[in-house]
Amino acid sequence: MTDLLADPHLRFAPAGAAGDGPRDIVILGSTGSIGTQAIDLVLRNPDRFRVTALSAAGGRVELLAEQAHRLRVGTVAVAREDVVPALREALAARYGAGERLPEILAGPDAATEIAASPCHTVLNGITGSIGLAPTLAALKAGRALALANKESLIVGGPLVRELAAPGQIVPVDSEHSALFQAMLGGPRSEIRRFLVTASGGPFRGRTRRELAAVTPEQALAHPTWAMGPVITINSATLVNKGLEVIEAHLLYDVPFERIEVVVHPQSYIHSMVEFTDGSTLAQASPPDMRMPIALGLGWPERVPDAAPGVDWTKAHTWEFFPLDAEAFPSVPLACHVGELGGTAPAVFNAANEECVDAFLTGGLPFTGIVDTVAEVVAEALATGVVTGKTGTSGATVSAPGTSLTVADVLQAETWARARARELAARAARTASEVRA
Known part of the structure; x- marks a missing residue:
């Protein structure tokens, strides 16, 4: 384990990376905000970067096919297997007769697979804790990691710290x-x-x-x-x-x-x-996010004119x-779970994702998002979910300071999501009864 994950005074040499020519990049979450801006940067700097593989959730198939064609990538990965026919059709419509189409990988592990593929740098622009497995795969494969997926560290901090070499991660x-x-x-x-x-x-x-x-x-x-x-x-x-x-x-x-x-x-x-x-x-x-993206892809060199100054x-x-902090108690709450360590941050993050969804669909008021997250965290502590003791929920998770596994993180997240949904549904019923 290292305490120098993102020390700018250190330099990391990715495993098997070529020293000359454009730097080979894998972009995870290519159709999202980080991914599209990264591609804009790459297209403006073809002498510096070359994208070898892309991954996306699968909700924007036409955009993904367009990106793959413009970048001439070898592999495209989608999390949703049901969109593969549409993706294959969209790719075929863009490539000329006789041109080789990129390989398509599909399923929940597709992004993880290309994160370990040969390249210099992996840009993880995935949103949510599903980005943890690709982060771990990239680190284990010895790739430089330009990290925009903060949830990787939030839910799996000890796991990431154990794998990362000094200077291997550059934050985005x-x-x-x-x-x-x-x-x-x-x-x-x-x-x-x-x-x-x-x-x-x-x-x-x-x-x-x-x-x-x-x-x-x-x-x-x-x-x-x-x-x-x-x-x-x-x-x-x-x-x-x-x-x-x-x-x-x-x-x-x-x-x-x-x-x-x-x-x-x-x-x-x-x-x-x-x-x-x-x-x-x-x-x-x-x-403008293109500036930190450029630093993440090009480090230790800067990319001229990456964004306006x-x-x-x-x-x-x-x-x-x-x-x-009274109006916005989320920061002190996050610091509290961060100090607890173990799977407490995973509980916090998973509960928040569910509560955000409940707010967007009308199931929670705005202030109910953090209030409900705090309630889930408190229950997790009271029932032993983040202390390593089996509580009334039946969930047993590693204690702060003890060895953490991916299974621990997934178990904590599953419990937190289910409990957050229960509390949000209860709040929605109560609000409906009051209005009636």
Whole structure:
């Protein structure tokens, strides 16, 4: 196990990577926000990067086929086996007569398979804890890992840390990429604390009472970033920021008490590192994910003109506010489960995914998302789900500080999802009865 997962002072040489010519890349989650921006970057830099394989869930078959054709990849992977005929047809419509179609892999393990395929770097842009297995596969195969799938670390932190070699992971989240870059300003021994910035989401400044009436349409309208629905709702509740604090703790081996969240609505400063002499280094750039993606794919070299820089010929006003933990209790709750370790973060993450779905379908109020997650976490602790004791739920999971397995994570997630759905359904019935 290493405590230097994302140390920018270290260099990692991927197993079997060629030294000359374009760098071979595998993109997981190619039809999502991270994946599409990564492909834009690759197409603009054909001398630097070459994509050998793509994976996607399977909901955007036409886009996946178009990507495969433009990039001329050898393999395409989809999680949904039922879309294979449509994908094969879409590919055939784009390739000329006599052209060889890419190999198609399908099923829940397809992304994991291509994550271990020969390449220099694997970009994991999958959303959700399903990204853990591909992360572990890439690390085990000795690939450099550009990690945008934060859930890999959240739910399987000890597993990832055990496999990762020093410098093997380069973070792609804008906040962790910013920390990664700011850390270049001095040795780790001189770092005092991390300051992780948050836009505050669309509801910055609202009280908890005001947040109770927020609708899904309002929560999906993020003021700065264009993201998928789950990440957008997580940004509105600041659950995303809580997950990022856990991720920073695991990536950089910094105690939770030395990681603070600062609200910065303009989203130009992506995070900061404060050193022991009082100096603070900040990484600043317009809110554009192509920059951290480029750093993840090209490290230790930067990719010129990956994204526009700050226009210093114009006036700027950048604001900073303390976090309102009363209105947004998700961050302290995330820190709590992060300190518990073991499978507690997996319980937190899985319960949140279910609660976000319940909110989007009208089963929970906005404030009910984090309230229900907190209830699931509390029950997990009370019944022994995250202490290694068999509780009334019948679930037994590794205790904090003990050996963790993938089976432990899956068991904890299964319990948390089921319990979150039960609590959300109960809340929906109660609300219906009150309205009646």
